Structures are given as structure tokens and as C-alpha cells.
Amino acid sequence: MDLTRSPLALPFPDMPQIAGAVPRVARARYKDWDRCDLTFVELAEGTSVAGVFTRNVCCSTEVEMGREQVKAGHARALVVNAGNSNAFTGYRGREAVEQIMAQVADGLGCAHNEVFVSSTGVIGVPLPKDKARDGVAAVMQAEPCSWQDAAATIATTDTFDKGASASAMLGETRVELVGIVKGSGMIAPDMATMLGYIFTDAAVAPAFLQECLSRANAGTFNCITVDSDTSTSDTVLAFATGKAGNALLDGWDAPGADAFFAAVQDVCRQLAHLVVRDGEGASKFIEVRVSGAASDESARRVALAIANSPLVKTAIAGGDANWGRVVMAVGKAGEPADRDRLSIGFGGTWAARDGQPVPDYDEAPVAEHLAGQEIRVEADLAMGDGSATVWTCDLTHGYIDINADYRS
């Protein structure tokens, strides 16, 4: 099918090279298509790795193995297959992953468990081992490519290439971070059909890298939702090559630790927003802010109930300031709330306060806000100090078009 570029797409940014992380792409022809679909990133010796993974019980072999591999903390290569998720394929799927790990490890002279494999695409078809073998052989001989080429090659139903970068000063040393991500449907906490990879030249101990990634993930990738469905393959990996020459970052007391964490969070937030911007059928980017909840976690649940409500999402698609549906969504979240203290607003204008419509409510500024592409929904529960922000997109005919026809 022909996927139209999302109206919310952003141009691919200029992204620096990362010393010790070299991307290459090739054609494995996992599907009958004329595009690169195999991505290989070679990582310098001594590269640290951290990861967060889907909580879907029916996860893929790649997720199961990746979860184990990050515990060792070291990586020499990343391989991403696009067009076949290899999920729900039993022992045959596992054999294909092990074959790729062995082939790359032999080529680089590293341990098998330093080779990280991800796959994305159709569920239930074992990754063809012959295509994988030829593809891996080709990609290891290919010329290095740009981060945008790598971002394009990990994509499936994405309508634009997604990347982000940031930098941080660790003492006197400047370190660079780049990230690429793919994902547009089956997106929800915790982790969705989303594959994200972050590369930095900083020297970071694996345990601290994991701490930074997990913390950043909680407020970024775990706060986006497109359709409430969570995938069997979701993975975000962070690789730190150590080539920048900084003193090893091994905890919060190390010089520049806060700056490094801020940069990781910045890249994660940018990438997470890009996924929402490519939400299937999205025409509006929606930020849902909940305040006054009993706790931050309670606020997040309420915000997700709003962001996942088909009735809220279709109302916003239609530019309808239907705050009654937001009330409904707050109420169904099952979190502490009091109808008569609840306030609902759009883009900074309260429509309802303390459980009643605002007297002389002027819908004009709200209608104008909702006619735009960047929407903000606000709910104040007046119960406590908990707050949270999540991001989603509207629900449109485009979502139905894509998902009633595409065999994902």
C-alpha cells in the first residue's frame, strides 16, 4: 500500500558521526521489495550497552535474548532486520537469530552475546536463514552509510525517517549522542512496535548507562501511545563506545553525569515524539497534561486513559472541544478523583472547572487551538501533587485505512 508522509513529519536533522559506531545497510530481501532492509552497526571494542524491552508476554526471541545479553554489558555489533519480526516462530525463529549472532561474531572476532539482533515486521513467519546469511555477508562488506540511511533501513510502515541528536560536556570533554527510531502503529507503554537505538562516543559504565536509559525511558518512550496496543518486539538499546576520551562515567557523582543524563533524556524525548508524529493516520500531535493527582503514577494512568480513549482521539480529529469525553476518560481510569473538583482545559483555556462548565465559557479560542496540529489537553484533579505528561495522536480514517489492509 502507498503510505502518505505524515503531515506531522519533521525533517531529518544533521547528525554527527559517532567515533566507534559505524552503520552500514544492505538488501536481505526479507520481503519482495526494492529497498535496504538489513542494518548493521559495528561497535568499537569496549562498547557498553543498556536496554529496555517490551513487557508483552508473547515477546520475540530477539527480545528474550537481548534482555539476557544486556546483563553482560558489552556490545560489538547491532543487526536489525526489517520486514519480518520473527515473533511467534518457535525454535526456528531462535535458530535464525543464533545464526546471525554466530556469523557476525565470527567476522568480528567477538563473543556471540556481544551481537545484538532486532527484527520488525510480520509476526509468525520464521526469519529465512538463507536470506539472513546472504544479507549479513553483504552488509559486513558494505560501505559505511549515514544515520539517515540506517534510520530508513530499520523502518517498516514509517512514513518518514526519524533521528535525533544531543551533546553534553563531561568535564572538559564534549560527547555526542545520536539516536534513530522506527515505529508508528502498535505503540503503547510499555514499549511498542518501536525499535530505538542510541549511540554515544562517551565512556560510560554499563550499569550507569542502564540507569540513565531506564530513567529516561520512564518519562519518554513509556509516556507515548498511539493505539494502546503493545508489540512483541519493542526494544531500545543504548551503546556507548568510549571513544570521546572522557573519564569513565560510572555514577551520579562523576563530572558531567547530570549533563549526560539530560542528553540521553533529550534524545529519548525527541525520538518518542517522532514516533507519535508518525502515528498511523495521525493528523494532530496531542500532549495530555494531568496535574493535581494523588501521585505521579496516578497522574500517568489518568493521562494514558485520556490519551488512549478512542472517543477523545476522534473528537480531537474532528476539532471538537468535547471536554465531556475527557471527563469520561478521567472517570474510567479508576484512579482517585472527585467529579466535583475536576477541571478540564484545552491549550490553556479551561472549559470546565470544579465539576461544572465554566460560566460564560468562550469556545472560540479553544476551537482555534483545536484547529491546529499541536494540541494540548489539560486535566486538573485537585486531589494532590501528582502530575504527568503523555503524548499521543488523534484517531482518523487513516488509521483504519492502514490497519484494515496491511498485514503487519
Next chain:
Amino acid sequence: MDLTRSPLALPFPDMPQIAGAVPRVARARYKDWDRCDLTFVELAEGTSVAGVFTRNVCCSTEVEMGREQVKAGHARALVVNAGNSNAFTGYRGREAVEQIMAQVADGLGCAHNEVFVSSTGVIGVPLPKDKARDGVAAVMQAEPCSWQDAAATIATTDTFDKGASASAMLGETRVELVGIVKGSGMIAPDMATMLGYIFTDAAVAPAFLQECLSRANAGTFNCITVDSDTSTSDTVLAFATGKAGNALLDGWDAPGADAFFAAVQDVCRQLAHLVVRDGEGASKFIEVRVSGAASDESARRVALAIANSPLVKTAIAGGDANWGRVVMAVGKAGEPADRDRLSIGFGGTWAARDGQPVPDYDEAPVAEHLAGQEIRVEADLAMGDGSATVWTCDLTHGYIDINADYRS
């Protein structure tokens, strides 16, 4: 907007009169429309009542009051306002309900709390007291009407009138049950924008009527979902006028208690299915059967995860036997499951067994099944003895059309 009759609609059945329950309808003109929108059912002295209500925290005044009123167990009248839900309207909404209760109670010479009021329609607009007053005065003078007229008058976005009936033998006495229901969007457990009313001429003690209704509700209304959104107004009330002349049914040991419960369950199941058949934009009626779960409750949660998944619902809309999305939905439910023991089928044909695609899987019979209007999705977890069945509809362009434009 012009709502097209659901392709899944069923004709309104012949329904008997119920001695002691007399329906009437009138025009209150809650909206600018040319139809009856106020329903009044006068109930004989000594009528027992039971009810189940939405768990939405932001429920309407009507729900709050109804929940208290059923504790007393007696009813003399039901009033249903259509076109305005009166939810989220603070003290002004409450005053309108109290006015209706007082006006009807004065007319009938009964206690205020024997008058049950429901309202359905737009949220956040206080029910206009002047229209309610004139409407109630008119309806109490109106001629008795048919159950179909009553079903049509409680409706809002419904595209067809919904009713069901059953009978039971209590010893030598035959008792009749009729039910009417409205609802098509914002439908999900627990209880949705659904108003349902069951009337019987049986003599039933309030506590036993409540037990029958609560039990029946658990496997019927609480097992349907259209869009996972739960409303602020959902209510099912059962009224037993006692005019059939049976010995009072006051517990499971009374003659005919099982038959009566079966009839209540039958009416509830029929009404619940009718709501799904009028699901906004529905083109297919979907039964989701989960077996082999750790418990019945676990099976129900897994079944609802499947039934609420936009990706599953759009796949079925497209006639796509996309069992991978069912795997995904099972996995995201967060219930005990083992990927490598999971089996998925459609209409009696397994597509995947024990965590892998079925060898030589023939998609032809499945494709034929999915081309129909009555779809069955099966998931066996091979974990235990828990099972559950839930009902939903597909997700189509019609849902977007209705909800991006209609201010509900």
C-alpha cells in the same frame, strides 16, 4: 448527522405487556428535534427494584442517586430523559433530577425515592428544568405505548430499536420478562453509555432480584465492549411488579428460582448483544472465546484485551486473518500466558498452535469465515481451566465518521 441503520440490526421482537408496568412517551424537546425524548414507566405498588451502575468515578447525579435508591428496594416509576445526560453539571443537575422525582411522586402519591431517573446524551449541560417539568406533565397524561416506542424514545445515537423478552415457569405460574436497552458508543465494562431496563410481572424479593441481576450482568453486559470507553451514566435496572401471582421468589431454594435467573440472564444476553450489534460503525459481530487461562477472571481480561485491541478490530474489519495481532493482544493483557503454548484460531480453524503457525495452515476456510458478519476468535492458553467469552464489533471508518463529528 444521518445515522445509517447498522447492517447487524435485528428486527424488534414481539413483546408481551407486563401487568403493573405501563410505558408512556412524550416530547420534552431536550434537543431541537422532532421525536419523543421522555419515557415514563408507571409501576404497580409493591414493585421490587434492583440495579447495576457504571463504575466511572465521574458518574452522573442520576447514577449516584439510583445507587442509593435501589438499596430501599422499591419503585413506582422510571423516567428516562434522552438528549442530555445531565452528567458533570454540579448542583444544577441535581436540582433537575430532584424536581422530576418530586413531580412524579406527587402525581402518583408515592415516596420521592421510589422514582428512578436516568438521562443520556450530551455531557456538561444541566438538564433544563422547565422542559423537564412540561415533559413530565405531558407524559403522565399520555396514552400507554408499546415497548418498541419506549425503546425508540430512550435511544440517542442508536440506529435501531432494541428489545428482548423471555418467560419462566415458577411452579405453576408463568412469568414474563421484557427488556429494552439503548447504547452504541462509549461501551465497555464495567457498564457503558448504556441504559437497560428489565420489567417482569414476577413477584421477587428485592435482594434476590439484585442477586439475579448482578450475576447475569457479570456474564453479559460486563462482557461487551465497543471502544473500551466507559460512560458516566450507565445503568441497568430490573423491576418486578409481582402481578403474575407466583409465590414470592426470595432465594435460590424457592420453586422456579433457577428458571427465573435463566430468564433474566437470557434477556440480559440478548440486550447486551443488541448493543454490540449497534456498535458505532460496526460491520461485524465478534465473539472472543478464551480457554485454558489461569482462571475465569484471567480469561476475561485476556478476552477483553483482544476485544479492545484496535489492531485486532481493524484487521477483522478488513477480513484479515491476522492472528499475530491476537498474539500481541494476549501478550499485552498482563495475565499468565506462555508464548510457546498459545494457540489462536478463527471460526473453529486453528491458525497457530503451541506457539507456532500450524504447518500447512490453509487460510481459505478462515478467510471465508472472516468474510461473514458473525466472527469467532479463539485463543487457548494451555495454562489452566479458566475460560470466558466476550463480545465486540469491528473498528471501521463508520466509527470515525460518527465520533469525529457528533458532540455526544
